[in-house]
Amino acid sequence: MPSEWERIPLRSGREEAVRGILDRAFAELARTAPPAKLLPFRREAEKRLLRAASEARSANGIELYIPVRETGGTKLAASFVVSSHRMEREIPSDPLLIAGELANQEVDSAVGHDLRTMEVDGALTVRREWAALADPSRGVETGSRRVDYFMAVPHDTRRWIGVSFSGIGSGDPHDTMADALVEWFDALMETFVWRYA
Numbered sequence: 001m002p003s004e005w006e007r008i009p010l011r012s013g014r015e016e017a018v019r020g021i022l023d024r025a026f027a028e029l030a031r032t033a034p035p036a037k038l039l040p041f042r043r044e045a046e047k048r049l050l051r052a053a054s055e056a057r058s059a060n061g062i063e064l065y066i067p068v069r070e071t072g073g074t075k076l077a078a079s080f081v082v083s084s085h086r087m088e089r090e091i092p093s094d095p096l097l098i099a100g101e102l103a104n105q106e107v108d109s110a111v112g113h114d115l116r117t118m119e120v121d122g123a124l125t126v127r128r129e130w131a132a133l134a135d136p137s138r139g140v141e142t143g144s145r146r147v148d149y150f151m152a153v154p155h156d157t158r159r160w161i162g163v164s165f166s167g168i169g170s171g172d173p174h175d176t177m178a179d180a181l182v183e184w185f186d187a188l189m190e191t192f193v194w195r196y197a
Contacts, residue, residue, distance in 0.1 A: 080163060121194050123153070125150065127148070132166075145168075146165065
Protein backbone atom coordinates (compact mmCIF):
# COMPACT_ATOMS: atom_id res chain seq x y z
CA MET A 1 0.00 0.00 0.00
CA PRO A 2 1.11 3.58 -0.56
CA SER A 3 2.39 5.19 2.62
CA GLU A 4 -0.46 7.74 2.60
CA TRP A 5 -2.98 4.97 3.32
CA GLU A 6 -3.67 3.15 6.59
CA ARG A 7 -5.25 -0.24 7.26
CA ILE A 8 -7.95 -0.82 9.87
CA PRO A 9 -8.54 -4.52 10.66
CA LEU A 10 -12.25 -5.14 11.14
CA ARG A 11 -12.43 -8.55 12.82
CA SER A 12 -10.41 -7.48 15.86
CA GLY A 13 -8.24 -4.55 16.85
CA ARG A 14 -10.19 -1.88 15.01
CA GLU A 15 -10.47 0.46 18.03
CA GLU A 16 -6.71 0.28 18.61
CA ALA A 17 -5.99 0.87 14.90
CA VAL A 18 -8.30 3.91 14.78
CA ARG A 19 -6.71 5.38 17.92
CA GLY A 20 -3.23 4.83 16.47
CA ILE A 21 -4.16 6.56 13.20
CA LEU A 22 -5.63 9.51 15.08
CA ASP A 23 -2.66 9.69 17.49
CA ARG A 24 -0.32 10.10 14.52
CA ALA A 25 -2.58 12.55 12.67
CA PHE A 26 -3.27 14.76 15.67
CA ALA A 27 0.37 14.72 16.82
CA GLU A 28 1.20 16.52 13.57
CA LEU A 29 -1.67 18.98 14.03
CA ALA A 30 -0.66 19.68 17.64
CA ARG A 31 2.49 21.39 16.36
CA THR A 32 0.37 24.27 15.06
CA ALA A 33 -2.74 24.25 17.30
CA PRO A 34 -3.35 23.86 21.03
CA PRO A 35 -4.32 20.24 21.91
CA ALA A 36 -7.40 21.42 23.86
CA LYS A 37 -8.83 23.00 20.69
CA LEU A 38 -8.18 19.82 18.71
CA LEU A 39 -9.90 17.49 21.17
CA PRO A 40 -13.50 17.97 19.86
CA PHE A 41 -12.29 17.34 16.29
CA ARG A 42 -10.46 14.21 17.38
CA ARG A 43 -13.54 12.87 19.17
CA GLU A 44 -15.68 13.47 16.08
CA ALA A 45 -13.07 11.86 13.80
CA GLU A 46 -12.87 8.82 16.08
CA LYS A 47 -16.65 8.48 16.16
CA ARG A 48 -16.90 8.66 12.36
CA LEU A 49 -14.05 6.23 11.74
CA LEU A 50 -15.43 3.70 14.21
CA ARG A 51 -18.89 4.02 12.63
CA ALA A 52 -17.41 3.47 9.15
CA ALA A 53 -15.46 0.46 10.43
CA SER A 54 -18.57 -0.98 12.07
CA GLU A 55 -20.63 -0.56 8.88
CA ALA A 56 -17.87 -2.19 6.82
CA ARG A 57 -17.66 -5.09 9.29
CA SER A 58 -21.42 -5.66 9.13
CA ALA A 59 -21.05 -6.03 5.34
CA ASN A 60 -18.59 -8.95 5.70
CA GLY A 61 -15.61 -6.57 5.75
CA ILE A 62 -12.30 -7.83 7.05
CA GLU A 63 -10.12 -4.76 6.35
CA LEU A 64 -10.78 -1.06 5.73
CA TYR A 65 -8.22 1.19 4.04
CA ILE A 66 -8.31 4.99 4.24
CA PRO A 67 -5.96 7.77 3.08
CA VAL A 68 -4.64 9.69 6.07
CA ARG A 69 -2.05 11.97 4.50
CA GLU A 70 -2.14 14.20 1.45
CA THR A 71 -1.25 12.67 -1.90
CA GLY A 72 0.45 15.12 -4.22
CA GLY A 73 -0.82 18.02 -2.11
CA THR A 74 -4.42 16.76 -2.24
CA LYS A 75 -6.55 15.28 0.54
CA LEU A 76 -8.37 12.27 -0.88
CA ALA A 77 -11.98 11.51 -0.01
CA ALA A 78 -11.83 7.79 -0.68
CA SER A 79 -11.66 4.38 0.96
CA PHE A 80 -11.84 0.72 0.13
CA VAL A 81 -12.96 -2.38 2.00
CA VAL A 82 -11.77 -5.95 1.63
CA SER A 83 -14.56 -8.43 2.38
CA SER A 84 -15.04 -12.16 2.46
CA HIS A 85 -18.09 -13.87 0.94
CA ARG A 86 -19.26 -17.46 0.98
CA MET A 87 -22.05 -18.48 -1.34
CA GLU A 88 -24.53 -21.04 -0.11
CA ARG A 89 -25.03 -22.54 -3.55
CA GLU A 90 -23.09 -23.06 -6.74
CA ILE A 91 -21.69 -19.90 -8.33
CA PRO A 92 -23.92 -18.60 -11.14
CA SER A 93 -22.22 -18.18 -14.49
CA ASP A 94 -23.64 -14.73 -15.33
CA PRO A 95 -21.29 -11.97 -14.05
CA LEU A 96 -24.26 -9.69 -13.29
CA LEU A 97 -25.74 -12.38 -11.03
CA ILE A 98 -22.38 -12.88 -9.32
CA ALA A 99 -22.03 -9.15 -8.66
CA GLY A 100 -25.63 -8.87 -7.48
CA GLU A 101 -25.21 -11.86 -5.20
CA LEU A 102 -21.96 -10.65 -3.67
CA ALA A 103 -22.45 -6.87 -3.52
CA ASN A 104 -24.24 -5.30 -0.59
CA GLN A 105 -25.53 -2.49 -2.80
CA GLU A 106 -28.41 -3.23 -5.09
CA VAL A 107 -27.35 -3.33 -8.73
CA ASP A 108 -30.45 -1.24 -9.51
CA SER A 109 -29.00 1.69 -7.52
CA ALA A 110 -26.01 1.88 -9.85
CA VAL A 111 -25.97 4.72 -12.36
CA GLY A 112 -24.18 3.97 -15.62
CA HIS A 113 -22.76 0.78 -14.30
CA ASP A 114 -20.08 -1.15 -16.19
CA LEU A 115 -19.65 -4.86 -15.52
CA ARG A 116 -17.05 -7.23 -16.89
CA THR A 117 -15.13 -10.38 -16.07
CA MET A 118 -11.36 -10.71 -16.03
CA GLU A 119 -8.61 -12.56 -14.22
CA VAL A 120 -6.63 -11.20 -11.28
CA ASP A 121 -3.60 -13.35 -10.50
CA GLY A 122 -5.26 -16.25 -12.30
CA ALA A 123 -8.59 -16.03 -10.44
CA LEU A 124 -11.96 -15.34 -12.08
CA THR A 125 -12.83 -11.76 -11.19
CA VAL A 126 -15.94 -9.68 -11.72
CA ARG A 127 -15.32 -5.92 -11.87
CA ARG A 128 -18.24 -3.54 -11.46
CA GLU A 129 -17.96 0.24 -11.76
CA TRP A 130 -20.84 2.59 -11.03
CA ALA A 131 -21.86 5.91 -9.53
CA ALA A 132 -23.88 6.07 -6.32
CA LEU A 133 -26.30 8.97 -6.10
CA ALA A 134 -26.43 11.46 -3.25
CA ASP A 135 -29.23 10.66 -0.81
CA PRO A 136 -29.57 13.38 1.88
CA SER A 137 -32.41 11.46 3.53
CA ARG A 138 -29.84 8.78 4.44
CA GLY A 139 -27.08 11.25 5.31
CA VAL A 140 -25.30 10.81 1.94
CA GLU A 141 -24.68 14.39 0.83
CA THR A 142 -22.44 13.71 -2.18
CA GLY A 143 -22.53 11.18 -4.98
CA SER A 144 -19.56 8.83 -5.23
CA ARG A 145 -17.77 6.66 -7.74
CA ARG A 146 -17.63 2.98 -6.84
CA VAL A 147 -15.56 0.09 -8.12
CA ASP A 148 -16.05 -3.47 -6.87
CA TYR A 149 -13.74 -6.39 -7.59
CA PHE A 150 -15.08 -9.83 -6.68
CA MET A 151 -12.42 -12.53 -6.98
CA ALA A 152 -13.03 -16.27 -6.80
CA VAL A 153 -10.79 -17.85 -4.17
CA PRO A 154 -8.68 -20.50 -5.91
CA HIS A 155 -9.56 -24.10 -5.02
CA ASP A 156 -12.80 -23.09 -3.25
CA THR A 157 -15.78 -22.81 -5.58
CA ARG A 158 -17.99 -20.99 -3.08
CA ARG A 159 -15.63 -18.42 -1.55
CA TRP A 160 -15.03 -14.96 -2.99
CA ILE A 161 -12.99 -11.97 -1.86
CA GLY A 162 -14.45 -8.54 -2.52
CA VAL A 163 -12.46 -5.31 -2.73
CA SER A 164 -14.81 -2.33 -2.91
CA PHE A 165 -13.60 1.19 -3.58
CA SER A 166 -15.50 4.45 -3.03
CA GLY A 167 -14.26 7.91 -3.98
CA ILE A 168 -15.95 11.29 -4.10
CA GLY A 169 -13.51 13.02 -6.42
CA SER A 170 -13.87 16.79 -6.19
CA GLY A 171 -17.58 16.55 -5.42
CA ASP A 172 -18.76 15.03 -8.68
CA PRO A 173 -18.44 11.24 -9.15
CA HIS A 174 -17.72 11.82 -12.86
CA ASP A 175 -15.04 14.53 -12.59
CA THR A 176 -11.35 14.16 -13.47
CA MET A 177 -10.38 13.56 -9.83
CA ALA A 178 -12.85 10.67 -9.59
CA ASP A 179 -11.48 9.30 -12.86
CA ALA A 180 -7.92 9.51 -11.49
CA LEU A 181 -8.95 7.74 -8.26
CA VAL A 182 -10.53 4.89 -10.22
CA GLU A 183 -7.44 4.63 -12.40
CA TRP A 184 -5.26 4.47 -9.26
CA PHE A 185 -7.46 1.78 -7.71
CA ASP A 186 -7.41 -0.33 -10.88
CA ALA A 187 -3.60 -0.06 -10.93
CA LEU A 188 -3.51 -1.15 -7.29
CA MET A 189 -5.70 -4.17 -8.04
CA GLU A 190 -3.35 -5.19 -10.86
CA THR A 191 -0.72 -5.81 -8.17
CA PHE A 192 -2.98 -8.23 -6.22
CA VAL A 193 -1.28 -11.60 -5.63
CA TRP A 194 -2.65 -14.66 -3.83
CA ARG A 195 -0.43 -15.96 -1.04
CA TYR A 196 -0.92 -19.41 0.44
CA ALA A 197 -0.17 -20.34 4.03
